[in-house]
Amino acid sequence: MAASKAGTSKAGTSKADEILDIAESLVRRNGYNGFSFREVASRAGIKSASVHYHFPAKSDLGVAVARRYTDRFMDGLGDPQASPDPLTAYVAAFRAGLTGDGQMCLCGVLGAESTALPAEVAAEAKRFCELNAAWLECALSARGLASGAQDASLRRQALLILSVLEGAMIVARNLGDLTVFDEIAAGLTEARYLRRA
Amino acid sequence: MAASKAGTSKAGTSKADEILDIAESLVRRNGYNGFSFREVASRAGIKSASVHYHFPAKSDLGVAVARRYTDRFMDGLGDPQASPDPLTAYVAAFRAGLTGDGQMCLCGVLGAESTALPAEVAAEAKRFCELNAAWLECALSARGLASGAQDASLRRQALLILSVLEGAMIVARNLGDLTVFDEIAAGLTEARYLRRA
DNA sequence: GTCTATAATTTGATAGAC
């Protein structure tokens, strides 16, 4: 457990938050195994021992980054029942996270490293997927966009949408061209079978 | 450049091949940054200095693993024009690579670590995506499965299929349940818009 | 909260004997 964020300061720009910002951007670029306390510290203008003050172990920092990422993402999505065009809204939200400076969805990075992750961190990545699948299921069913009424099909479609976006990010990264993501996302949005069947 | 495989022995079970096997399984589980020469050596029953004999630098080993992986995968796919149901065949080939012991598609792992990779290794991951997209394009067009005749749409669909599978693997891994991959893949295969439009 | 200092381990890599 982190000693941070419990009895610290009041608002949004504490040192712990700055550390989280930096760590998040590093993990989303290079993976959990691709960032170090020293690099985070260096960018935050402090020493690595000070990072340990806020987050005792690396896994604590990893968990905190992932939790905050997921919460912020779900917050941005809002009420799944409220969106008139949930698929487009979801794609837009996902796309907004691809900053062009090499950052990809945290859940995608962690999923690829899954077996090399501390269990608590892997659990956070799982939580992201579960919440996103649930949001999509709810949104699709509320809008009657499912290609059937069966629950199994609903969940399958939700997972398919999530998979396309995570995968498109990976493929676009490999090809070194972010516009590939937009191309694929457009293909998803246009897919007829998600509108009627 | 590796000193290996050039003037070595004749056939398939040289020590270099054994090293490649071990390294591949480690990378596909834990990523490029998640394996070490020492771990490879330990599993091969030799010392890390001996691994360096076969592959001077870590990037050499990474490149060799990725090249072999891609070549083997494309080989298994065969002629794109020959398959009567290329989508099903492709999904099956992709699925065959998911061994259940935590190994995922090498290209997916590398894509997630992309910015933390030596350039030569990243280039191999790119090659995998390009060859796979080209195979799918060719197969779809040969079978008239594209939802239009335009080349742009063809490529888009090829990239979409690749993305779904890479993403499904990531999502399934995060959820800790490989059957999720099969569910999503089934959703892809059933998708009407890939059959007609 | 941040620092210095340091421990303990791991890592990629090389030199040179056999």
Add this chain to the structure above:
DNA sequence: GTCTATCAAATTATAGAC
């Protein structure tokens, strides 16, 4: 081809001063 020995650097983490 494989070994021992070793290096230089990086890593996670802790102790204790300020």
